[in-house]
Amino acid sequence: MNASDLEKLALHEAGRERRYCLRISICMGSPCMAAGAAAVKTAIEELIDRHGAAADIRVVGTGCVGPCSRGPILLVVTRDGTEYRYERVTPPAAAALVDRFLNGDVAPTERLLPADLPFFTGQTRLVLANCGYTDPERIEDYIARGGYQSLSRAIHHLSPEAVCEEVTRSGLRGRGGAGYPTGVKWELVRKASGSRKYVVANGDEGDPGAYMDRTIMEADPHRVLEGMALAGFAVGAEQGYIYVRGEYPLAAARLRQAIQTAERLQLLGGRILESRVNFRIDLRMGAGAFVCGEETALLASVMGRRGHPVTRPPYPAQRGLRGCPTLINNVETFATIPTIIRYGWEEFASVGGPGNSGTKVFAICGDLVNAGLVEVPLGTTLRQIVEEIGGGVTGGAFKAAQTGGPSGGCIPAGHLDTPMDYEQLKALGSIMGSGGLIVMNDQRCMVDVARFFIGFCQDESCGKCVPCRAGTVQMGLLLDRICSGLASACDLEQLEELCHLLQETSLCGLGSAAPNPVLSTLRHFRDEYEAHVMDHCCPAAVCNMAATEAACQP
Amino acid sequence: MPASDTVPVPDDPRRSAVDRVMQRHRYDRDALIEVLHVAQETFGHLDRQTLAHIARELSLPPGIVYGVATFYHFFTLEAPGEHICGVCRGTACHIKGSGKILSAIEERFGIVAGQTSGDGRLTVVAPRCVGNCVLAPLVLLDGEDVKVDSPAAAVALIEELLSKGEPT
Numbered sequence: 001m002n003a004s005d006l007e008k009l010a011l012h013e014a015g016r017e018r019r020y021c022l023r024i025s026i027c028m029g030s031p032c033m034a035a036g037a038a039a040v041k042t043a044i045e046e047l048i049d050r051h052g053a054a055a056d057i058r059v060v061g062t063g064c065v066g067p068c069s070r071g072p073i074l075l076v077v078t079r080d081g082t083e084y085r086y087e088r089v090t091p092p093a094a095a096a097l098v099d100r101f102l103n104g105d106v107a108p109t110e111r112l113l114p115a116d117l118p119f120f121t122g123q124t125r126l127v128l129a130n131c132g133y134t135d136p137e138r139i140e141d142y143i144a145r146g147g148y149q150s151l152s153r154a155i156h157h158l159s160p161e162a163v164c165e166e167v168t169r170s171g172l173r174g175r176g177g178a179g180y181p182t183g184v185k186w187e188l189v190r191k192a193s194g195s196r197k198y199v200v201a202n203g204d205e206g207d208p209g210a211y212m213d214r215t216i217m218e219a220d221p222h223r224v225l226e227g228m229a230l231a232g233f234a235v236g237a238e239q240g241y242i243y244v245r246g247e248y249p250l251a252a253a254r255l256r257q258a259i260q261t262a263e264r265l266q267l268l269g270g271r272i273l274e275s276r277v278n279f280r281i282d283l284r285m286g287a288g289a290f291v292c293g294e295e296t297a298l299l300a301s302v303m304g305r306r307g308h309p310v311t312r313p314p315y316p317a318q319r320g321l322r323g324c325p326t327l328i329n330n331v332e333t334f335a336t337i338p339t340i341i342r343y344g345w346e347e348f349a350s351v352g353g354p355g356n357s358g359t360k361v362f363a364i365c366g367d368l369v370n371a372g373l374v375e376v377p378l379g380t381t382l383r384q385i386v387e388e389i390g391g392g393v394t395g396g397a398f399k400a401a402q403t404g405g406p407s408g409g410c411i412p413a414g415h416l417d418t419p420m421d422y423e424q425l426k427a428l429g430s431i432m433g434s435g436g437l438i439v440m441n442d443q444r445c446m447v448d449v450a451r452f453f454i455g456f457c458q459d460e461s462c463g464k465c466v467p468c469r470a471g472t473v474q475m476g477l478l479l480d481r482i483c484s485g486l487a488s489a490c491d492l493e494q495l496e497e498l499c500h501l502l503q504e505t506s507l508c509g510l511g512s513a514a515p516n517p518v519l520s521t522l523r524h525f526r527d528e529y530e531a532h533v534m535d536h537c538c539p540a541a542v543c544n545m546a547a548t549e550a551a552c553q554p
Numbered sequence: 555m556p557a558s559d560t561v562p563v564p565d566d567p568r569r570s571a572v573d574r575v576m577q578r579h580r581y582d583r584d585a586l587i588e589v590l591h592v593a594q595e596t597f598g599h600l601d602r603q604t605l606a607h608i609a610r611e612l613s614l615p616p617g618i619v620y621g622v623a624t625f626y627h628f629f630t631l632e633a634p635g636e637h638i639c640g641v642c643r644g645t646a647c648h649i650k651g652s653g654k655i656l657s658a659i660e661e662r663f664g665i666v667a668g669q670t671s672g673d674g675r676l677t678v679v680a681p682r683c684v685g686n687c688v689l690a691p692l693v694l695l696d697g698e699d700v701k702v703d704s705p706a707a708a709v710a711l712i713e714e715l716l717s718k719g720e721p722t
Contacts, residue, residue, distance in 0.1 A: 030685070030686045030699065031686055031688045031689060034686060034689055034698075034699040034700070034701070068688040069688045071688075205685070206682075206683075207683075208643070208644035208645045208646075208648075208682055208683035209644050209645035209646050209683060209687050210683075210685070211685035211686070211687065214685050246591075246626070246628040247628075247681070247684060247685065248685070284587070284588070285587060285588060285591055286587075286626075286628075287587055287590070287591065287626030287627070287628035287629055288626050288627030288628035288681075289625065289626050289627065290682070301587065302584070303583075303584045304583055304584045304585055304586030304587050304588075304622065305586075305618075305622065306621055306622055306625040307625065307626075363687065365646045365687035365688055365690065366645075366646050366649060366650075366687075366690075367649075371687070371688040372688060402645060405645070436645070436687075438645045438646050438649070438687075440649055444649050449645075449648075449649065452645065452648045453645075456682060459682065460682070462625075
């Protein structure tokens with residue numbers, strides 16, 4: 001296939017789409033599946049068969065539509081482009097709904113989510129643009145919506161330098177958490193000497209409470225592949241690896257299938273679109289190790305070894321996979337690239353704020369009315385996300401939002417108006433992280449949350465360096481004492497000391513960021529720690545204080 | 555001890571699946587994790603013979619293969635029980651009480667996370683976040699995500715699961 005074939009295919013597919021009088025999307029994201037989406041799809045298909053209307057109606061199982069806590073979600077698009085989203089549909093309800101659409105009745109209002117629901121209007125979907133519309137297993141769906149056009153344009157009309165330049169000027173920063181400027185990284189790898197270079201996509205989404213990358217890989221695998229191919233072209237690599245977390249078998253299966261189809265259409269592999277550009281992608285499965293999110297550990301794992309990190313420098317951009325310059329970006333970062341190349345850097349940079357351009361996908365969950373996946377411009381305030389998009393807190397008043405997983409921290413109610421961008425979150429003692437955002441109400445104990453994260457890091461420490469291996473255990477013991485009301489002021493002091501020790505002496509990011517949840521809760525909720533230590537009482541009545549004689553008075 | 559039919563003998567036909575994946579990767583050592591995935595999928599766990607076979611075929615020291623197999627949480631060297639129940643310990647599940655759910659299950663079935671019951675019918679595991687946080691707190695019953703309302707409900711679900719396969 002060449003560039004003009006691609007365009008023809010896109011036009012043909014788009015034309016076919018327009019001929020349908022009704023397009024019905026059923027969200028097949030994991031939460032909707034658990035709520036029974038597969039049965040809903042079957043019910044709709046049976047109904048359409050009975051009506052003999054299969055030629056006029058398209059039924060698609062798509063990726064995440066967004067409001068996961070209201071699943072299964074059904075999206076109906078009529079010929080004039082009007083969209084109707086229905087929540088909590090059951091198989092009979094879905095059949096009844098579709099039946100009314102088929103009869104040409106007015107759109108049913110039962111279970112209908114209002115079009116002006118802040119959950120939808122508050123979002124800007126660039127990375128998730130196809131979620132809810134395309135069948136992830138059909139490459140034609142992706143192509144019909146402009147897929148692989150960016151790659152075609154880059155290969156035929158742009159130089160590698162120009163692609164790097166475009167990414168640099170867009171201001172895109174790494175979506176894996178640290179926020180390193182993506183363009184600068186690309187430029188480094190492009191300029192690195194060596195004839196063999198690699199591109200690696202980090203899909204080892206280990207943060208508990210985060211499932212953005214899972215959704216992107218499951219819902220729109222080709223977007224990630226196209227982003228990787230663009231990176232390969234820009235930095236001069238002919239081989240890419242996508243590393244998928246072991247817990248995500250569906251994402252892996254979708255990606256494998258996507259790689260195969262893309263290769264068959266000459267959109268990946270040798271002589272892409274009949275040009276002289278080659279780029280192959282191989283999939284590597286992780287096997288459950290949080291430390292593999294760290295880039296040097298990830299490279300070790302890609303090569304089939306234990307995920308032990310090594311000291312940097314040299315950075316992977318200088319010496320990475322098999323000693324060659326290697327570009328590592330997060331899956332979401334790669335998924336953003338096709339949008340930048342397609343619409344230009346100015347367009348992308350116009351979203352978000354200066355130094356924080358573009359959008360970020362957050363997985364919002366916890367004590368929230370609308371839990372699910374949202375994509376908002378960087379700089380959107382936490383209040384907007386929690387109160388407008390999230391629909392407010394359940395079970396009590398807002399107490400804190402946890403971002404950045406075990407490497408992040410908690411943002412208290414006093415900072416609800418903080419814009420969510422890399423710098424502001426850092427200033428509050430948290431990090432952007434990969435995008436997990438867990439909202440907690442006032443029934444939750446922050447010391448218990450800190451203990452939870454230290455327990456996590458303890459389990460996940462690879463054991464290579466002592467500060468992390470032994471330090472997290474000691475911190476865990478101290479937190480256990482605090483949470484059972486047995487600690488003294490001296491324990492609290494020792495805990496803080498250990499935090500600083502781990503930060504300064506750990507080998508990799510896992511250990512040096514492990515104290516963050518403790519430090520951030522100490523900073524914003526010190527009174528709770530003091531209540532545990534001085535008054536032997538858990539103000540939220542979460543911790544079991546049976547070990548102490550003092551009665552708990554919440 | 556694993557049931558006798560899960561111990562692969564050198565001419566076990568199931569081993570060909572493992573051999574095929576090694577062949578597909580041209581016996582490349584970098585594909586070790588991929589090979590272990592296929593081996594575990596085929597046999598349910600990784601036993602010594604299989605690990606030794608893989609080490610031999612990929613020309614790797616057995617210690618390296620054993621090291622990788624024990625480093626990653628996903629791999630298990632012991633045969634799992636007939637049913638596997640996982641209690642998610644992600645952040646959202648934790649704040650919604652997954653700790654109490656796990657304790658209730660451990661108490662009811664007399665095993666702790668990571669163990670299999672004496673009769674080989676139930677294995678309890680406690681994975682760190684399965685990425686389905688809107689269902690928090692959730693348990694995985696033989697791989698299926700289920701939202702549970704209370705520790706008692708979780709125990710009841712497992713009891714129901716176990717009673718299904720019971721000989722009548």
